[in-house]
Every structure is written in structure tokens, then in C-alpha cells.
Amino acid sequence: xxxxxxxxxxxxxxxxxxxxxxxxxxxxxxxxxxxxxxEHLVTAHPQKFSSWKTIVLKPGEKYKTQATVDDxxxxxxxxxxxxxxxxxxxxGGVVTDLTGYLASVYMRGIRFGFVPTSILALVDASIxxxxxxxxxxxxxxxxxxxxxxxxxxxxxLLASLPEMEWINGFAEIIxxxxxxxxxxxxxxxxxxxxxxxRNKKALADLIRRNTLLKTKVVQLDEFExxxxxxxxxxxxxxxxxxxxxxxxxxxxxxIGMVFASRMSEKITxxxxxxxxxxxxxxxxxxxxxxYDRDKVFEVLKMDKKxxxxxxxxxxxxxxxxxxxxxLPLDYLRSQL
Amino acid sequence: xxxxxxxxxxxxxxxxxxxxxxxxxxxxxxxxxxxxxxEHLVTAHPQKFSSWKTIVLKPGEKYKTQATVDDxxxxxxxxxxxxxxxxxxxxGGVVTDLTGYLASVYMRGIRFGFVPTSILALVDASIxxxxxxxxxxxxxxxxxxxxxxxxxxxxxLLASLPEMEWINGFAEIIxxxxxxxxxxxxxxxxxxxxxxxRNKKALADLIRRNTLLKTKVVQLDEFExxxxxxxxxxxxxxxxxxxxxxxxxxxxxxIGMVFASRMSEKITxxxxxxxxxxxxxxxxxxxxxxYDRDKVFEVLKMDKKxxxxxxxxxxxxxxxxxxxxxLPLDYLRSQL
Numbered sequence: 001x002x003x004x005x006x007x008x009x010x011x012x013x014x015x016x017x018x019x020x021x022x023x024x025x026x027x028x029x030x031x032x033x034x035x036x037x038x039e040h041l042v043t044a045h046p047q048k049f050s051s052w053k054t055i056v057l058k059p060g061e062k063y064k065t066q067a068t069v070d071d072x073x074x075x076x077x078x079x080x081x082x083x084x085x086x087x088x089x090x091x092g093g094v095v096t097d098l099t100g101y102l103a104s105v106y107m108r109g110i111r112f113g114f115v116p117t118s119i120l121a122l123v124d125a126s127i128x129x130x131x132x133x134x135x136x137x138x139x140x141x142x143x144x145x146x147x148x149x150x151x152x153x154x155x156x157l158l159a160s161l162p163e164m165e166w167i168n169g170f171a172e173i174i175x176x177x178x179x180x181x182x183x184x185x186x187x188x189x190x191x192x193x194x195x196x197x198r199n200k201k202a203l204a205d206l207i208r209r210n211t212l213l214k215t216k217v218v219q220l221d222e223f224e225x226x227x228x229x230x231x232x233x234x235x236x237x238x239x240x241x242x243x244x245x246x247x248x249x250x251x252x253x254x255i256g257m258v259f260a261s262r263m264s265e266k267i268t269x270x271x272x273x274x275x276x277x278x279x280x281x282x283x284x285x286x287x288x289x290x291y292d293r294d295k296v297f298e299v300l301k302m303d304k305k306x307x308x309x310x311x312x313x314x315x316x317x318x319x320x321x322x323x324x325x326x327l328p329l330d331y332l333r334s335q336l
Numbered sequence: 337x338x339x340x341x342x343x344x345x346x347x348x349x350x351x352x353x354x355x356x357x358x359x360x361x362x363x364x365x366x367x368x369x370x371x372x373x374x375e376h377l378v379t380a381h382p383q384k385f386s387s388w389k390t391i392v393l394k395p396g397e398k399y400k401t402q403a404t405v406d407d408x409x410x411x412x413x414x415x416x417x418x419x420x421x422x423x424x425x426x427x428g429g430v431v432t433d434l435t436g437y438l439a440s441v442y443m444r445g446i447r448f449g450f451v452p453t454s455i456l457a458l459v460d461a462s463i464x465x466x467x468x469x470x471x472x473x474x475x476x477x478x479x480x481x482x483x484x485x486x487x488x489x490x491x492x493l494l495a496s497l498p499e500m501e502w503i504n505g506f507a508e509i510i511x512x513x514x515x516x517x518x519x520x521x522x523x524x525x526x527x528x529x530x531x532x533x534r535n536k537k538a539l540a541d542l543i544r545r546n547t548l549l550k551t552k553v554v555q556l557d558e559f560e561x562x563x564x565x566x567x568x569x570x571x572x573x574x575x576x577x578x579x580x581x582x583x584x585x586x587x588x589x590x591i592g593m594v595f596a597s598r599m600s601e602k603i604t605x606x607x608x609x610x611x612x613x614x615x616x617x618x619x620x621x622x623x624x625x626x627y628d629r630d631k632v633f634e635v636l637k638m639d640k641k642x643x644x645x646x647x648x649x650x651x652x653x654x655x656x657x658x659x660x661x662x663l664p665l666d667y668l669r670s671q672l
């Protein structure tokens with residue numbers, strides 16, 4: 001178990017890399033801790049949960065709603081959770097987003113930590129304190145920013161991860177490479193998902209590298225005034241497509257990254273949109289779908305990054321270097 | 337208009353005492369501001385709202401729920417509210433609690449301010465950043481602590497305040513006197529609600545004194561680790577009674593203060609429970625009701641101030657001096 005202490009804003013976060021869920025009891029007191037997970041994980045690893053108080057959710061983004069939060073609040077009251085209770089989200093991005101949100105508002109805030117169990121949650125969703133729920137097609141429109149007390153990685157839990165979820169997670173890894181790490185972009189070009197599935201050491205290195213990359217960005221700008229906005233690369237169009245066209249988050253972001261790369265060619269002089277598209281295809285992600293431009297624009301314009309009639313849009317200057325441009329909504333519509 | 341800048345934690349809050357709702361447009365840009373209020377206020381003062389984008393809620397504590405939050409979120413999306421939008425809660429404690437909560441979670445937090453229009457909201461609910469909603473009989477069990485950007489007082493709006501709400505608000509004023517201001521306690525003994533209704537200068541002084549008293553307590557301890565806990569005087573039993581027995585917040589807190597005063601006689605040697613009871617009666621508030629001990633204890637033990645098997649209970653040492661004692665739950669049950 002490799003332990004690293006990280007400071008994000010006012011918060012101290014303990015990272016436990018290459019660890020084991022069985023070590024969790026050394027980090028948080030079993031008597032006052034409640035795990036939040038989903039049916040897939042409990043079915044795949046029943047013995048890991050048997051000695052903990054556990055709230056089990058139905059799996060899937062469609063349950064990332066206020067109704068689920070209400071239901072968990074009732075369960076927490078039933079379990080007599082108080083201000084000394086710690087919640088631990090064990091699962092993918094839906095579980096970590098919900099658990100973080102819940103812990104931020106239950107009794108006006110209780111301690112929480114994460115055991116991310118998908119590639120996406122490991123390299124992205126569990127890091128940086130953003131949490132939230134969806135309202136209709138509007139993704140994460142309600143939420144807070146609050147840092148977890150700890151992250152614990154147990155790569156054994158990836159054994160039960162469906163193939164689609166591997167692909168999903170690599171979209172965020174490609175995003176990180178595009179905006180901040182040209183060397184990692186080249187490394188990804190040299191490999192593939194099967195390579196990382198076979199090679200545990202390479203996978204552990206990649207997860208650690210992405211965790212630290214995102215952590216660095218969040219440390220520079222916890223409340224997303226500057227640098228952190230880069231992490232939205234591919235997400236503005238991505239979020240608008242995701243729930244309307246029944247895409248996974250990774251698929252939607254991949255299409256959003258290709259769109260933003262093409263727009264970058266017109267605006268920043270970026271010249272490698274094709275190379276971005278090729279890497280995305282190599283990781284089994286889509287580069288385009290046909291969609292209803294008006295319907296997508298109606299959702300896109302409500303993106304949290306809008307400021308009145310302009311949208312802060314993340315573009316690429318070169319591979320490894322993201323930039324934010326303020327684009328008029330009308331222009332954006334014309335590009336869809 | 338008397339302007340005072342106050343620092344609470346990291347936040348800067350502008351207080352505008354003795355002001356006028358018509359001055360609001362000097363504090364916040366009309367184009368990017370949305371008012372949140374209730375049907376009573378719009379009916380009583382229609383001309384005050386006509387030039388603002390306004391979301392109108394059904395009045396009453398029973399609407400202080402997540403369902404109302406969801407409904408307002410949908411309306412905000414309809415109004416294209418973005419991260420540059422300011423929400424202003426114009427109303428009593430229910431409106432300010434809901435608006436503060438909403439502004440804390442919508443798009444992970446937008447700017448907000450309050451125009452409190454009841455005695456309770458003026459002297460208590462609008463100050464200190466606590467917000468939240470109820471889940472079933474559990475009051476404010478979901479919420480955050482986040483400071484408003486400004487408070488604006490317009491005493492003209494009290495003209496439409498029902499008599500019951502005057503009584504309701506004085507419960508919190510008596511609470512402030514009990515825990516921190518013996519001189520104000522004596523002043524309250526010398527007067528009555530009709531006196532303050534007739535005497536606008538005395539009322540304005542009283543509101544300002546209570547606003548600053550609560551502000552001072554919150555400045556000392558924004559996140560309720562020490563001093564701020566005193567503000568819960570009367571509220572532990574009060575919250576457990578309020579929704580179960582259909583009492584107003586003030587009535588429930590009054591009964592809670594009498595209960596805590598009597599317990600103080602046994603624990604701290606306090607000797608003026610009778611005097612507290614008399615003042616409460618003089619302000620037309622109840623000192624006791626009959627209730628089902630088991631039902632009340634079931635809710636009381638889930639109070640946010642519980643720590644495992646103990647409850648941090650606010651008692652009085654003398655009038656003007658509150659203290660927190662950790663009491664075993666079993667003992668508390670025996671005292672009900």
C-alpha cells in the first residue's frame with residue numbers, strides 16, 4: 001500500500017494506491033462507517049461487504065437522481081447515522097458522485113471517502129471533490145464541491161468490470177493526455193486496452209499518473225476559475241448528447257473531443273484533430289453520431305460553463321495543451 | 337439605509353439595515369437576478385415584485401422539502417439561470433432556508449442574498465448561512481452551511497405579517513437573551529409584542545441587536561464546533577415536537593426552552609427556570625404540551641447534535657449564559 005498525503009484547498013486527502021479493500025478498516029472505524037455501493041459490486045464480491053453496514057443502490061446513471069438521494073437519506077436515518085458517521089462510496093462514478101453529494105448535505109456535511117472500482121472513477125470521478133446528481137437530461141446540475149477524506153485503490157475490484165466500462169474510462173485518460181500530457185498521448189498511441197488489461201504494472205502506473213495529473217489540476221484551481229476548466233474538454237457537447245442519445249459517458253465525451261478538436265483547427269490553428277480521432281478509435285470509442293441539432297443545442301446552452309450569451313469552451317492548441325476560449329452561443333450552434 | 341460589511345469565515349456579507357426592497361436593484365443586477373418568494377408576499381405586495389423575474393412558492397414549512405427544490409431547479413433551468421445568476425430569497429425562514437440551499441447546490445453554487453420578511457427570518461434564519469430542507473419529521477436533516485452575499489431589511493414588509501408570526505419570531509429573540517444577553521432579557525420583561533409593533537424605533541433596535549448578536553456567535557464559530565451550538569437552546573426537543581405535533585417553530589422552541597431550563601436546574605444549578613417560563617408566557621408562547629414520550633424520543637435521538645450515545649444539550653448557567661453539556665441519551669429519555 002503506497003500512501004500519499006495531498007492538500008487540496010483547505011482539505012487534506014489521503015491517497016492509498018495499490019491497496020486492498022480489506023485495509024479499509026485501518027482507515028475508518030467499522031462501527032461508525034457505512035458503505036454505499038451498487039448491486040453489481042455486492043454480487044461480484046459479496047465477501048468484501050459482509051462485515052460492513054452497507055447501503056446497496058441499483059446500478060446505472062439513470063439512478064443518479066434526487067430520488068436516490070432521498071432514499072439513501074431515509075436509510076441513513078434508519079441506520080442512525082450521525083455527524084460522526086463516515087460514508088464510503090465503493091463503486092464507479094455514479095456511486096462516488098452520489099456518495100460525495102450525500103455526505104456534503106446530510107446533516108450539513110459528514111466525513112466521506114471513496115474506493116473507486118471503475119477506470120473512470122479511478123482516474124477521474126473520485127478525484128477533486130465535484131459531486132452531484134442529474135435532473136432530467138441535465139447532468140450534475142445539482143451538486144457541491146467538497147473533497148473526500150481519502151481514496152483507496154484496489155485493482156482487484158476491476159476483475160468484475162465489464163468491457164464497456166474499460167472503454168468508458170479510457171475516454172477520460174485520452175482527455176488528460178490531450179489537455180496536459182503529450183508524452184502520455186504517445187504512450188497511449190503505442191498501446192491499447194488489451195495491453196493494459198494484461199499488464200498490471202503498466203495499468204497501475206497509468207492509473208497513478210492520471211490520478212496525480214487530475215489532482216495537480218484541481219490543486220491549482222479547486223473551484224474551476226481557470227486551469228480546472230480544461231478538464232471539461234469534450235464534456236460540453238458530451239453532456240448534451242449523453243442522456244439524450246443513450247451513450248455512455250465515455251462515448252459522449254469521445255464525440256465531444258473530436259468535435260472540439262475540429263473546432264480548434266478553425267480557432268486556435270490546432271493541426272492534429274485527425275490524430276486525436278485515430279487514438280479515440282483505437283480505444284474503441286466513437287468519433288461521431290448523427291443528432292438533432294436543435295435538441296442538442298437546447299441542452300448544451302444550459303451547460304454550467306455558460307456565461308450569459310457566451311460559452312467557455314475547451315479547445316486544443318496542440319496535443320498536451322488545452323486552452324479555454326469564450327465562444328458566442330450563436331457560433332456554437334452553427335458548428336453543431 | 338445603514339450599510340455594514342461583515343466577515344464570516346471566508347465570506348464577506350453586506351448587511352443593509354433599515355433599507356427598502358426598492359433599493360435591491362442597487363445591490364444586484366436585475367437582468368441576472370431571480371427572486372424566490374411565496375404566494376403570501378406576492379399577494380400582499382404585488383408591485384414590489386412586478387419588475388423582477390420571480391419564482392413563487394406555496395407558503396409553509398410543509399413545502400420545505402426536496403420536492404420543492406426539484407421544482408425550483410426545473411424553473412431555474414426554464415429561466416436559463418447560469419453560474420452568473422443571483423438568487424434572492426424574499427420571505428420568512430422557509431423561503432430563506434430553501435433559497436440558500438438551492439443556491440448552494442444549483443450548478444454547484446451560485447451567488448445569493450436574502451430579504452427576510454418575518455421577525456424569525458430577520459433575527460435568525462437569514463443569518464449565519466445554515467440552510468436546508470426537511471425529510472419527513474426530520475427538520476433540516478439535509479443542507480449546507482454557506483453565507484449569503486447580502487441581507488437587506490425592509491421593515492415595511494412586516495405590515496403583512498400575521499400575528500402568529502410575530503409570536504413565532506420572539507421565541508428566537510428570547511432564546512438569544514437567555515444564552516447571551518441578560519440586559520436584553522430584562523428589556524423584554526419590561527415590554528411586550530404590542531409595544532414593539534407600535535414602536536418602530538424600538539423594533540428596529542431590537543432587530544439590529546439580535547442580528548448582530550447572532551452574527552457575532554457565527555463569526556466565532558461558523559461550523560458549530562463550540563459557541564454556535566448555544567443557538568440550539570430549546571431546539572433539540574423543539575425540533576422533535578414541531579412537525580409531529582403541528583406546532584409553529586416558535587411554539588416548539590418555547591416548550592424546548594422551558595424543558596431545558598428545568599433540566600438546567602438539576603444539572604448546572606440554574607435557578608431561574610420560572611422567570612424564563614414567565615417571559616415566554618408574556619410573549620404568548622406555550623411552556624408545555626402533553627406528548628408521546630417514545631414517539632418524541634425516536635425523533636429527538638436523531639438530532640444533528642448527537643454523538644453516538646450522548647447528546648450535546650444546551651443548558652443555562654444563568655440568564656444570559658448558555659452552556660453545552662453532553663448528556664447520555666438514556667438520561668434524556670428519562671427526563672421527557
